Amino acid sequence: MIIDWKGLVPELSRPLLKGGVGKVHLLGMADTALGLAGKGGPRAAFHAGLGSDMLLAAWEQDCLDGDTAGQLLALHGVRPLLAPQVRPVVAAVQAGWRRPDNPAYLNRLLQKRETEKTFRFLEQQKLKEPESLFWTAQALMVGFYEGQYDRVDSWVRADGALPRPLAERVLGDTAFARGRYADAALHWERALAELPLPFMRARLAEALYRAGDAVQAVRLWQEVAHARPWCVNTLLRLHDVRTGLDKDVRLPEGHGAALLYTWNKADCLDRALESIAASQMGSNSVVVLDNGSVDATPQVLRAWRERMGRDRMQIISLPLNVGAPAARNWLMQARELADCRWVAYLDDDAMLPPDWLGRFGAAMNAYPDALAWGCKVVDHDNPMVLQAVDLHLNEGGEVLPAPERMEPYQRRFSVSDIHHQELDFGWFDYMRPCASVTGCTHMYLRETLLEHGGFDLRFSPTQYDDLEHDLRGVLHGRLPVYTGHLRVTHMKRTGKTAHSDSGEFGNAYANMYKLQMKYTASEYETMRCNDEAAAQADIIAKLSAPAA
Structure with a gap:
């Protein structure tokens, strides 16, 4: 099969360019x-x-x-x-697929994320229906998203109804999730011997690559790319490994600063600053804006300034919480940044790897004209769960259900959510332009940031100001760039507690409405077309690029 990326009908080219998983x-x-x-x-x-x-x-x-x-x-x-x-x-x-007649109780358990109660229920149902694979599928889903890998292994080894190659596949998945890449490769090789499938080869390639066998990994990725030339994730992964882009680590040119704003998250902030202090930042600075915290944040900041040195770390203290957009704007205009060529906004609950700045520097070198540079973000407690990757625009038209006492409205756009359908098996470990990168950890040239304008205060206190800031650039043909070679873990609260916060939900809903209505449907279509054109040009260029 040969894919003519320019010749595909729009109904296929648009979703394919967003991803093939x-x-x-x-x-x-x-x-x-x-x-x-x-x-x-x-x-x-x-x-x-x-x-x-x-x-x-x-x-x-x-x-x-x-x-x-x-x-x-x-x-x-x-x-x-x-x-x-x-x-x-x-x-x-x-x-073996036997759906229950009434799954209401199971659905309630899944929604509440009560892991122990859910597993007990699933185990009881499996005892009643040992040949049913439906309960196994539910156990695997809960086990992987809650990081219960020992439990998954035990279930799989005891499940006589599960076909052997699929059992090997799942055991490989859990080994990979634990970082045991050689073990994962062994299980996946056994699965492939009985179940020769392209995406199983892609899994094996990723395990071998992480275990140190890049040569064999490239050979397998080439086989997958030949079998499925429509899967951009494999094509992009293969390109970056073959050209050495996946290994490129270089500090950005010129002096710069890591910027944080925080409010009443002393424990998370302490850990975030610890990861920054331990990273390879050279002589670059750290500037933290305290948004009127009343917990132990001031003490945490003073302690870290003493450790890092007063010349390297600076603190800006405000008497009250001005919200995320205003805090970002305050920082971008701070006199402490007068000599900075670049700035990186970092969340106060983001944990950075030691080479984070060098990974951003590599992305800046590869795509010097980008509006901004962003990264892959995963859940801190279970890093297999993806929170953010490269986001791309979908067409509007969907009617969004409204909370009580509010009218539904028709979306003018939405963003891709493919990463929420997958765990982090390396599918998004590549670099390319996109419509938006996460505001959790992202970087700008300061000159570009000042020219582009500040973050819109209408999205206070938080939610979607970073997305709007990116889309404003996309409208005029200047896109952010994503690098999946930088993985940041995020301590942001998720699950039952977050969803039960009606104030947080209401703010997010209102801010999304503001964003949907800020630009016309025609302007959002221009953004979508610019995003699509950039993705298409990028993949076509990479398919013709020579290996390193």
């Missing part, structure tokens, strides 16, 4: 491609082959999903696409 994303693209094939025409065979392979890829991403397995078997009956070794495994999953 994520079960829901893949199912949607498969449906589109197969629908185009059903209309006939000179490209019907191409669309049929593409849609069939995307459906298979969707099952590979979630191999215990009996619904997708059933779709695969039905399509195989019309258009044979499953290899002889693969079909019996897919059939076993489909046969």
Whole structure:
């Protein structure tokens, strides 16, 4: 299969350029491609082959999903696409998929994220229905998102209904999640021997690469890229490894500063500053704005200034909390930055690796004209859970449900959420332009930041001011750049506690409404087209780039 990125119909090129992973994303693209094939025409065979392979890829991403397995078997009956070794495994999953008649109680448990209670319930149901793979699928989902890898291993080893290659696949997944990459490779090699699938090869490539065998990893990624030339994640990963971009670490040119603003998060701030102090920053500065904290924040800041040195770390203290946009604006105008060429905004609950600044420097060197540079952010407690990667724009039109006493409204745009459909198996470890990068950890040339303008105070106290700031640049054709070679862990609270905060939810909802209405539908379409054009130009250039 050959992909002409300029010749693809928009219905396929738009989602494909955003990414080639994520079960829901893949199912949607498969449906589109197969629908185009059903209309006939000179490209019907191409669309049929593409849609069939995307459906298979969707099952590979979630191999215990009996619904997708059933779709695969039905399509195989019309258009044979499953290899002889693969079909019996897919059939076993489909046969073992027994959805409960009333899943309401399970759904409540999942929504509340009560891990122990959920596992007890799933174990009871599995005892009642030992042949059902539905309960196994739910246990794996909860286990991976809650970091319960020992529990997942025990379940898999005891589950006699689980086909052997899928058991090896899951054991490889848990080994990878623990950082045992050689063990993960062994399990995935066993799975591949019985279940030869492209995305299994991609998993094996990532494990081998992290275990130190880059040569074998590149060979496997090349095989996957040949089999699935539509998967931009593999193409981008392969390009960066072949050209050495994944290993590039260099401090940014000129003097700069790491900027933080904080409010009543002394414990998190202490740990964040510890990671900054331990990082390779050279002689660059740290400036912290205290947004009127009334906890132990002032003492934490004074202690770290003594450790780092008064010349290196400076504190700005405000009498009250002015909110995130105003704090960012205050910092960008601070006289302490007068001699800075670049600045990096860092959240007060973000934990940085030692080479974070060198990773940003590499991105600045590769894409010197970017509006900003951002990174991959994962959950601090369970780093397999992705919080932010490169965000791309979708078309609007969706009606957003409204809270009580508010009217629903029609979105003018949305952003891609593919990373929420995947765990961090290296699919997003690449560098490229995008519509937005996370505000948790991002970097600017100070001259660009001042020219571009401040963060919009209408998004106070927080939420979406960073997204709007990026989109303002995208509207005029200047995009941020994402580097997945820098991974930051984020201590931001998630789950049940965050969702139960009605004030936080209301603020986020209101600020999203402001953002949706700030620009016209036509302006958002211009942003989307600029994002798409940049992604297309980037992948085409990289496909023709020579290896290092």
